[in-house]
Amino acid sequence: MLSKQLGQKTVLxxxxxxxxxxxLVLLAGRNGAGKSTLLRCLIGAIEPDAGGVxxxxxxxLSWQPKARAREVAFVxxxxxxxxxxxxxxxxxxxxxxxRGRSETLRAEDVAAVARALQLLDAExxxxxxxxxxxxxxxxxxAVARALxxxxxxxxxxxPTNNLDLEHALQLVVLLRRLADEGHxxxxxxxxLNLFAPHCDRVVLLxxxxxxxxxxxxxxxxxxxxxxxxxxxxxxxxxFFPREFRL
Amino acid sequence: xxRKLPFFLVAVLVGVAVLxxxxxxxxxxxxxxxxxxxxxxxxTDAVTEPDQFVFASIRTPRMLVAVFGGAALALAGTxxxxxxxxPLASPDIIGTAAGAAFGGAVAIxxxxxxxxxxxxxxxxxxxxxxxxxxxxxLAGSHGRFSVTNLLLAGVALNTLFGALTSFVVTMxxxxxxxxxxxxxxxxxxxxxxxxxxxxxxxxxxxxFTMMVLPxxxxxxxxxxxxxxxxxxxxxxxxxxxxxxWCACGLTATTVANSGGIAFVGLIVPHLARLMVGPxxxxxxxxxxxxxxxxxxxxxxxxxVAPAHWNLRLGVVTxxxxxxxxxxxxxxxxxxxxx
Numbered sequence: 001m002l003s004k005q006l007g008q009k010t011v012l013x014x015x016x017x018x019x020x021x022x023x024l025v026l027l028a029g030r031n032g033a034g035k036s037t038l039l040r041c042l043i044g045a046i047e048p049d050a051g052g053v054x055x056x057x058x059x060x061l062s063w064q065p066k067a068r069a070r071e072v073a074f075v076x077x078x079x080x081x082x083x084x085x086x087x088x089x090x091x092x093x094x095x096x097x098x099r100g101r102s103e104t105l106r107a108e109d110v111a112a113v114a115r116a117l118q119l120l121d122a123e124x125x126x127x128x129x130x131x132x133x134x135x136x137x138x139x140x141x142a143v144a145r146a147l148x149x150x151x152x153x154x155x156x157x158x159p160t161n162n163l164d165l166e167h168a169l170q171l172v173v174l175l176r177r178l179a180d181e182g183h184x185x186x187x188x189x190x191x192l193n194l195f196a197p198h199c200d201r202v203v204l205l206x207x208x209x210x211x212x213x214x215x216x217x218x219x220x221x222x223x224x225x226x227x228x229x230x231x232x233x234x235x236x237x238x239f240f241p242r243e244f245r246l
Numbered sequence: 247x248x249r250k251l252p253f254f255l256v257a258v259l260v261g262v263a264v265l266x267x268x269x270x271x272x273x274x275x276x277x278x279x280x281x282x283x284x285x286x287x288x289x290t291d292a293v294t295e296p297d298q299f300v301f302a303s304i305r306t307p308r309m310l311v312a313v314f315g316g317a318a319l320a321l322a323g324t325x326x327x328x329x330x331x332x333p334l335a336s337p338d339i340i341g342t343a344a345g346a347a348f349g350g351a352v353a354i355x356x357x358x359x360x361x362x363x364x365x366x367x368x369x370x371x372x373x374x375x376x377x378x379x380x381x382x383x384l385a386g387s388h389g390r391f392s393v394t395n396l397l398l399a400g401v402a403l404n405t406l407f408g409a410l411t412s413f414v415v416t417m418x419x420x421x422x423x424x425x426x427x428x429x430x431x432x433x434x435x436x437x438x439x440x441x442x443x444x445x446x447x448x449x450x451x452x453x454f455t456m457m458v459l460p461x462x463x464x465x466x467x468x469x470x471x472x473x474x475x476x477x478x479x480x481x482x483x484x485x486x487x488x489x490x491w492c493a494c495g496l497t498a499t500t501v502a503n504s505g506g507i508a509f510v511g512l513i514v515p516h517l518a519r520l521m522v523g524p525x526x527x528x529x530x531x532x533x534x535x536x537x538x539x540x541x542x543x544x545x546x547x548x549x550v551a552p553a554h555w556n557l558r559l560g561v562v563t564x565x566x567x568x569x570x571x572x573x574x575x576x577x578x579x580x581x582x583x584x
Contacts, residue, residue: 045476069479076473082331083469083524093467097479101460142474149478 002051003208004037011037012048013208019186021152024179026195026216027188029205030229035188036077038205039155042186043074055153069097073151077158079142087126087133087141091116094148116147119174121167135162143171153184160191172198196220204228248522255535259313262542266309267301270549274300307444308436312545313538314444314451315436315500316510320537321451322493322500323511324518324530325458328465329486329493332396334574336512337497340385340396341377341403343511346494346501348407348414349373351428353502355418363442367450367502374494374501377403382487434505434560436545443503450499454492458530461489465526506560509567510537516574540566 004012011034019025027035040046042053044060053060055071063071073094081090094116095109117123120140125133130141139162146154154175160168168191176198179185189195196202202219204212206228212219225233268276274297281290282301293301323336330340337343353359353369380403385395411432418425430437458465464485467475472482500507518533544562551557 040473043473043477045473065476065481066479069477072477074473074477076471076477078471079474080471081469082333083328083519085466085469085524089466089523089525090470093463093470093478096463096467099463101463145474146477 002038002041002048002053004034004041004046004048006037010208012041014051015205015208015210017203017210017213019153019184021182021184022179023201024176024185024187024199026192026199026202027186027205028190028192028202028228033205034208035205036157039074039157039186039188042155043072044068066097069149069151071151072153072155073146073149075142075146075154075156075159077161079138081130084129084131087122087128087130087137087144088113088117090130090141091122091126091144091148094145097149112148112150116144119147120144121170136164136167139163140167140171152182154178154186156185156187156189158189159187160189160194168194192220248528251522252528252531252535255532255539259535259539259542262539262546263309263313266312266542266546266549267305269546270305271553273297303441307441308439308545309542310444311436311439311447311503312541314447315504315507316514316537316539316541317534318447318451318454318496318500318537319507319510319541320514320518320533321455321458321530322496324515324526324533325465325489325493325496326511327515328469328526329489330396331469331471332392333516334512335396336509336515337374337493338404338506338508338511340381340400341407342374342381342494342497343501343506343508344404344407344411345373345375345377346370346498347373347432347506348377348411349498350502350505351411351414351432354428354431355414355421355424357424363446367446367499370502371495371498373407374498375491377407378490378494382490430558431505432560433558434507434563435548435558436504439503447499447503450495454495454499455534457492457495458489461485462526462530465489465530466524469524504559507541508560508564509571510540510563513567513570514540516570 001014001016002012003010003014015038027038029035037046041048042060044053044063047061055063055068060068091113092105092109095105095112098109117126120143122137122140122144125137130138133141139159143156143159146156159171163171172194175185175187179200187195196216199216201213202216203210204219204224211228212224222233225231264279268279274293278293278297279301282293282298284290285292319337326335326337326340327333349369349372350366353366358365358369381396381399384402385399387395415425415428418428464480467478467480468482468486468489475482497511514537515533518529518536522528522532540563544566545559547562548557548559
């Protein structure tokens with residue numbers, strides 16, 4: 001039962017949820033519903049006012065930082081970098097949790113970085129300065145950095161922001177595949193149409209609570225969508241929404 | 247090529263250091279320097295005692311203070327820019343140098359160096375850490391430091407501690423020697439540096455650099471958002487505090503021994519990034535070497551300038567650095583990355 005107040009506002013009010021290995025979970029809700037705050041609590045970046053987060057049965061705040069980083073990877077919403085690192089340099093930072101302080105890059109680190117870049121189709125621009133990359137390319141580099149950690153649990157905050165349709169769909173399929181391979185994946189996104197067909201559960205945050213936690217077809221019922229988002233949903237028309245495939 | 251650059255810069259530094267030792271308005275000159283340097287091999291005749299005194303006790307410590315002081319200021323600027331995720335952060339912009347100057351001035355007018363040569367650097371360190379702590383409080387918001395907040399806090403604290411330093415100097419006006427010493431010191435300069443100054447500057451540089459080097463990858467990670475750094479196993483707030491305190495130490499030991507040296511900590515990291523990119527494993531040695539070269543060349547300029555100019559080192563670095571700072575601001579106005 002996790003609660004968090006930011007300033008005068010209680011953002012999270014007794015949220016309970018879990019992500020198991022092999023699951024792809026979509027976290028949705030209105031702007032300001034507390035999705036990013038919840039993700040930050042889940043990675044231990046901020047301490048909840050009440051309740052706690054457990055990773056493998058152990059409080060997340062009691063994990064050693066590097067040990068935790070080897071288990072949980074995170075892609076934040078804002079990934080702006082003020083200096084001109086190359087894409088590959090940024091993805092290589094994902095190997096930090098695996099390396100000792102003075103340890104140079106090992107063959108397995110180089111391989112993990114290459115694999116992450118390949119999975120995100122980012123090899124072509126990996127040697128360019130990140131500042132010259134488009135928003136979508138920067139996003140793919142950020143996701144590749146999270147994958148380079150080889151963590152078992154992936155938390156992603158709006159990972160498809162700025163991505164074109166092809167790469168957004170590729171990412172969703174990749175996340176599904178990672179879940180099928182045994183990773184736990186939690187994605188905060190407004191893109192319900194894109195993620196819902198691929199995920200196992202949808203958690204809807206509303207009034208600071210995990211109001212709905214069900215499989216997608218039940219979670220995104222007409223009543224739930226109207227109550228949580230304040231909009232009416234319609235049966236698909238001939239043109240919209242379309243089902244996208246690669 | 248990038249990886250070989252530090253070796254090239256070492257060669258340049260050795261070259262300018264030799265020039266620094268040999269060029270002056272007065273003799274001894276280059277040929278005597280060579281004789282002095284190679285006298286121990288027996289290949290050359292021993293130099294006269296006065297010449298030996300000039301090289302061993304006057305010019306060498308001065309050159310070493312320039313080398314280690316310039317390297318320390320450049321490292322301090324590089325560490326601060328990464329730690330604050332802000333290319334305009336540097337000891338003289340955010341007030342660290344002003345705090346160190348205030349602490350140093352208090353120590354000089356009270357003649358604390360008579361008690362121990364370490365007292366002036368320690369007072370400078372207390373001033374630097376104190377002012378930087380205020381920057382953390384005034385400019386930080388949830389661990390983030392915007393350009394605007396840093397510059398506003400820097401302007402406020404530079405003005406405040408500049409005024410306090412002036413107040414300390416005016417209070418000491420009755421003591422002409424002490425007040426003139428502080429005034430000259432505030433303008434930055436390496437006159438009359440002894441082996442004590444050289445050892446303290448070198449010691450501070452080695453100590454704080456050794457504290458920074460094991461955390462070099464954390465500097466890279468701090469340039470990401472705090473949440474990203476945290477998710478990669480770095481406690482961003484803790485790492486930032488530790489590294490900025492190290493930068494304060496580098497600044498304080500230099501300011502205590504060289505006075506106010508403007509802009510080295512700001513412009514050298516930018517020059518180094520242009521040469522080798524932002525990854526700190528290569529950036530730190532490059533910045534340190536460039537800082538040392540800049541400081542040695544600037545001091546050489548002071549030494550060969552006409553004596554009646556009384557040209558101060560801080561004046562030379564400011565004249566070189568201010569236009570570059572304005573260029574950076576112009577770039578940022580155009581929306582370009584710094």
